[in-house]
Amino acid sequence: xxxxxSVIIVSFNCRRELAACLESLRAGAGRLTIEAIVxxxxxxxxxxxxxxxxxxxVRLIAxxxxxxxxxxxxxxxVLASGRCILFLNPDTVAGPGALETLVRTLDGDTSIGxxxxxxxxxxxxxxxxxxxxxxxxxxxxxxTPARLLRLFKGAYERYKLADFxxxxxxxxxxxxxxxxxxxxxxxxxxGVLDERFFVYFEEMDFCRRARQxxxxxxxxxxxxxxxxxxxxxxxxxxxLFFCRSLLRYIRKHNGPVKGRLMAAVLWLGMFNRxxxxxxxxxxxxxxxxxxxxxxRARRRLARARAAARFLFRDGWAALFEP
Numbered sequence: 001x002x003x004x005x006s007v008i009i010v011s012f013n014c015r016r017e018l019a020a021c022l023e024s025l026r027a028g029a030g031r032l033t034i035e036a037i038v039x040x041x042x043x044x045x046x047x048x049x050x051x052x053x054x055x056x057x058v059r060l061i062a063x064x065x066x067x068x069x070x071x072x073x074x075x076x077x078v079l080a081s082g083r084c085i086l087f088l089n090p091d092t093v094a095g096p097g098a099l100e101t102l103v104r105t106l107d108g109d110t111s112i113g114x115x116x117x118x119x120x121x122x123x124x125x126x127x128x129x130x131x132x133x134x135x136x137x138x139x140x141x142x143x144t145p146a147r148l149l150r151l152f153k154g155a156y157e158r159y160k161l162a163d164f165x166x167x168x169x170x171x172x173x174x175x176x177x178x179x180x181x182x183x184x185x186x187x188x189x190x191g192v193l194d195e196r197f198f199v200y201f202e203e204m205d206f207c208r209r210a211r212q213x214x215x216x217x218x219x220x221x222x223x224x225x226x227x228x229x230x231x232x233x234x235x236x237x238x239x240l241f242f243c244r245s246l247l248r249y250i251r252k253h254n255g256p257v258k259g260r261l262m263a264a265v266l267w268l269g270m271f272n273r274x275x276x277x278x279x280x281x282x283x284x285x286x287x288x289x290x291x292x293x294x295x296r297a298r299r300r301l302a303r304a305r306a307a308a309r310f311l312f313r314d315g316w317a318a319l320f321e322p
Contacts, residue, residue, distance in 0.1 A: 113215025
């Protein structure tokens with residue numbers, strides 16, 4: 001019998017969080033029939049072995065290399081047989097009935113193509129987990145010196161839904177990729193996640209394509225999940241992945257000429273920011289070494305190395321890659 005919901009979880013070196021996530025699915029499912037599919041991106045912490053040993057009958061795809069978030073989710077979607085598909089981060093814990101609420105929301109209104117839950121931090125505070133489509137002005141405020149001058153602040157706050165009540169169900173432009181549920185029929189029509197986004201912005205791209213196909217994107221706070229955040233992302237590399245995905249998104253949705261011009265302006269802002277990061281973190285590391293605070297100094301040096309990597313090597317690829 002076809003399950004109501006397929007839950008696809010992409011994991012990378014987060015065994016403990018993945019176990020907690022899988023354990024929460026039963027309570028989250030309520031009266032739904034579900035299947036769980038874990039796609040492990042070559043974790044080195046025994047995550048794949050743990051799934052095989054402790055979570056039968058969870059289906060496991062064990063990749064030999066890290067294929068990225070979008071590609072790994074697509075691998076899981078190929079195997080999924082549910083009426084709906086939930087793309088779920090491993091650092092989430094589903095609250096009682098949360099999965100059932102998402103599916104019932106989609107079942108109750110076929111014009112909804114994507115549904116996302118309310119995300120809570122570990123301390124129970126509400127995380128902003130929806131966005132408007134970002135305007136160029138909003139991105140200028142976020143990534144260029146315009147932020148220091150408070151230019152385009154209103155556009156940035158509109159993008160971040162600063163005026164939104166995250167306790168109220170509403171249509172939005174984008175729900176956070178940590179947890180978003182899609183009917184299988186919508187996925188078949190809109191298409192799978194764009195694998196050019198290794199990680200970050202794949203959910204924004206999918207939500208945009210769903211809206212262009214005539215579907216609504218719904219934020220549903222009656223479905224609650226705890227989201228730790230940042231568990232699978234490598235700190236030194238995550239900023240580069242984010243910048244690359246943002247620039248790809250801008251180029252994809254604004255045409256070959258306008259998109260590249262917009263991306264170049266944003267890249268200059270990123271370059272300036274990383275230069276300040278490099279100088280500031282090197283100075284802070286030197287002061288911390290002088291004060292014998294070696295562990296804090298190491299963290300500062302790690303951030304300085306990441307900034308240097310962006311400035312002198314990988315950041316250029318983010319601008320010129322196709």
